Amino acid sequence: MIARTFETHVVEPPGSPEVTFGRSADGLALPLSVSTPSPWLRPAMTGTLVTGWRIRRPMAEWTRSDFYGHAGELADEAGFRAHVKESAVHQQQRAALGRREIHSRAHTPWGTSQGATVYAEGVVAHSTAGHGGFHLSAERNRKVHQMLRANDGWYEEDCHWAAVAQAFPQLFTDFERACAEKSIRDWYPDAWEAILGRVLEPGQSAKKDERAFFEKHTDDWVVVSAIRSGHQAGFTEVIATPGGRRGAGTEERRFLVATDEYHVGRFGFVIDVARHRIYGGPSSFMDWQGRDT
Numbered sequence: 148m149i150a151r152t153f154e155t156h157v158v159e160p161p162g163s164p165e166v167t168f169g170r171s172a173d174g175l176a177l178p179l180s181v182s183t184p185s186p187w188l189r190p191a192m193t194g195t196l197v198t199g200w201r202i203r204r205p206m207a208e209w210t211r212s213d214f215y216g217h218a219g220e221l222a223d224e225a226g227f228r229a230h231v232k233e234s235a236v237h238q239q240q241r242a243a244l245g246r247r248e249i250h251s252r253a254h255t256p257w258g259t260s261q262g263a264t265v266y267a268e269g270v271v272a273h274s275t276a277g278h279g280g281f282h283l284s285a286e287r288n289r290k291v292h293q294m295l296r297a298n299d300g301w302y303e304e305d306c307h308w309a310a311v312a313q314a315f316p317q318l319f320t321d322f323e324r325a326c327a328e329k330s331i332r333d334w335y336p337d338a339w340e341a342i343l344g345r346v347l348e349p350g351q352s353a354k355k356d357e358r359a360f361f362e363k364h365t366d367d368w369v370v371v372s373a374i375r376s377g378h379q380a381g382f383t384e385v386i387a388t389p390g391g392r393r394g395a396g397t398e399e400r401r402f403l404v405a406t407d408e409y410h411v412g413r414f415g416f417v418i419d420v421a422r423h424r425i426y427g428g429p430s431s432f433m434d435w436q437g438r439d440t
Contacts, residue, residue, distance in 0.1 A: 171206065171207075171209040172209060172210050173210045175209070175210075175211060233322060236321065237320045237322035241320050244266070244318065244319075244320070246264050246265065247264065248263075248265075249262070249263050249264075250263075251271075251273060253273060253282075255275055255279070255280070256280075257279060257280065258275040258276055258278070261275055261276060262274050266318045267315070268284075269284030269287040270311065272308075279303075281308055281311045282300055282301055283300040283311065287314075287315075288300040290314050290315070291311070291314040292310065292338060292341075292342060294335070294338035295307075295310035295313065306330050306333075306334045308330075309327035309335075310331070310335075312324055313327055313328075313331060313342070332347065332352050333354060336352040353413075360414040360415070361390055365389070366389060366390065367390065368387035368400060368402070368418035369388065369415045369416070369418070370385045370386070370387045370391070370402075370415055370417075371388050371391055372432070373386075373404075374432060378428060379426075382404065383403070383406045383409045384401060384402075384430065384431050385401065385402050385404055385418075386400070386401055387401075387402055387418050391414075391415050400425055401427070403424060404418075
């Protein structure tokens with residue numbers, strides 16, 4: 148019935164999971180079925196991924212109002228289809244890896260474990276109430292690249308987990324390995340360059356670009372705090388320090404920047420001392436009263 152109700156398109160490369168696409172009542176692209184244990188139910192509309200849960204009506208009656216949340220941006224429907232396909236392959240590969248869920252009350256750097264996933268002997272991912280990450284046995288930990296290795300064998304889930312995937316790629320899916328490579332490139336660029344034997348160019352690593360930004364502006368006034376001025380209409384009051392440095396003893400100055408102009412870039416807003424005037428008037432910063440300007 149679904150195939151007759153919806154416009155369908157089947158992607159079926161050899162050895163890959165079958166993905167069938169269709170449309171909702173108001174034109175959202177939908178994955179109707181994915182031949183993996185965990186089908187995706189994320190439609191795309193005007194380039195945005197949204198999420199739905201336990202929609203009781205037939206798919207043909209679904210509309211944008213049935214979905215909530217925001218799961219990312221995509222350029223177009225072709226990007227959505229590729230995204231769903233990538234997810235289906237990821238799920239298929241993950242199922243084939245045979246990871247085991249176990250009960251755990253182990254002590255971790257992030258609190259007591261509330262459950263764990265065994266990737267292989269000596270490679271265990273723990274979840275806690277607020278965070279999580281991998282723990283490697285001493286033998287496994289010795290195989291992690293020395294520039295990425297954690298001496299205690301614990302690797303948090305935001306970035307450092309990528310060191311585990313780099314050391315044991317056979318335990319991860321293609322998608323996970325790609326995410327790990329990007330994490331290492333972005334946040335551990337020196338290690339990435341040493342491992343790959345290549346130099347990252349500008350725009351290829353967030354951390355390396357950030358380092359270059361602050362090296363370039365080491366003697367410039369870089370904003371560290373900002374607030375819409377309650378005393379100067381149309382202006383934002385900012386606190387800036389040399390090179391954006393922070394800490395006790397760091398010189399601070401206040402400036403006024405036209406609010407229409409104040410757009411923070413990737414790493415900060417640089418004061419143009421020829422145009423942005425030092426401000427010594429009443430402050431909108433609650434903790435500035437009585438401090439020297």
